Amino acid sequence: MIALDTSTNYLGFRSHEVLAQVAGDLLPKFYLSTKVGYFPGSRGAEHSLAPGRLHIAVEGAARSLGREPDLVLLHNPEHSLAQGTAQSRETLAAACAALDSATSRGLCRAWGIATWNPTVLPPLVDASVPIPSTLMVRAGLLVGGRTLHATESLMKAWGLSTGAMRGMSPFGGSTGAPVWARVDPRSFLRDDGRYSRAQAAFRIAYRLPDVSAVAVGTDEPAHLGELVDALAAVPDEQAVVTYRTLLRDRLRTQST
Template sequence: MRSADPRVVLGLHRSRHERRLLTGALELGVTALDTSTNYLGFRSHQILAQTAGDLLPKFTLSTKVGYFPGQNGGEHSLDPVRLHAAVEQAADDLGREPDLVFLHNPEHSLRAAAPHGRDMLAQACAVLADSATKGLCAAWGIASWDPSPLLDLIGPTAPKPSVLMVRAGLLAGAGTLDAADALVQAWDLGDRAVWGMSPFGGSTDAPMWARIDPRVFLRDDSRLSRVQAVFRTAYHLPRVDSVAVGTDDPAHLGELVDALAGEVEERTVHEYRRLLRDRSRSQPA
């Protein structure tokens, strides 16, 4: 059994939630598990408790609130009452309090809330902070697919999250990377409180991964595969301590754990980010 590495988080987005995946993760030393109230058709928590309730205490467990069952499959809401009820329900369904609860994609509702977005965000954050104080979760954070809208909505009196989760990797884009850096600085989080997600932009089988060789970002490009290089580089775009990655294949998860042995060439990452910014500025508004 490998030693635990907290930098790899097994994400359950699009996962079948099979028990063999969780036992395989533990054998690899992956002891962080991330899900959400809306995963698996809003059944993720119940299925986890039914199929692997005895394994859950062996993981640090994070989940997310913000999406609710509704028309066309689901709807987003930052209503404080609904958020508080969702945190309580998560603990009930999982059979344990989560170690971390994220406010899930708050920008989804905030875009339509102008000019009241700052107050709405502050109230939503206050609900999660209060939930942590009451013991419904150990800590809380914000998971944002597009963090740019949050920059102008951070009020001086709003609670500060313990963890920020954002898109990471070569496909994250200049706007996402710069917004993540700005939020980390504004909240004084530091690298260890920042998580990445979607390091492959949706799939390791995307055609672009066959057209480019991401090993150029590594100091020694002969040791790892292209998939491993993509994953390892994601820890530097933006700089994060943990990356949530989804798979139903323990062997694939093992390949990603092995990728952590690689070393990223910082100068190449800086140059890549400069090129991303230049390209972003040259595009028409």
């Protein structure tokens, strides 16, 4: 299965139209996910969790794409939420209910949440918040202990398995970032001699946290091919466990 992930606000809010034009009648052959939550504003993009706006955005996505998305993700809900308040819990619950309703109406096949900083969300989750089918989070060696802990807390609260999890930004922005010249992620692989640093970083992103897919940019086809080849790499599970333990210990120290 080939999956495409986009968002209403990409390409200056033109991503759906451009994708429909470029892919044409091939688009139904892809698994397609998109995101809603950002809207055009007088000063650029503005974020909103208003149920009515979200519902209209899902309708607009299906219309612009020429087909219903397989998955619609609530985009960075933390941007409109405060830590642990009753009002924020009600706002999150209403936003999730709007996407749940859109799914029931056949505007998309499933809904979920994409969050860049999930630390705000765990205290807001209770029985009033509908359960998403998918959770997309940052993944990889550059994800901090707080983000990893929050992600695992959400997985537990919603009863989500690895199959419901998706990762993004496995390189923390770019494979050319200075950190990758100083840190060799191949030490986390059992067969480290066969792969590049970028391939190793991508493969380990599937384990930090445990996700079933990782979204990457599509600017360079050759780069995509290398990443696909990296899926055959075998992580060194002991190294991963040790790294997770170090992150937890550091987080515990910072909290005391």
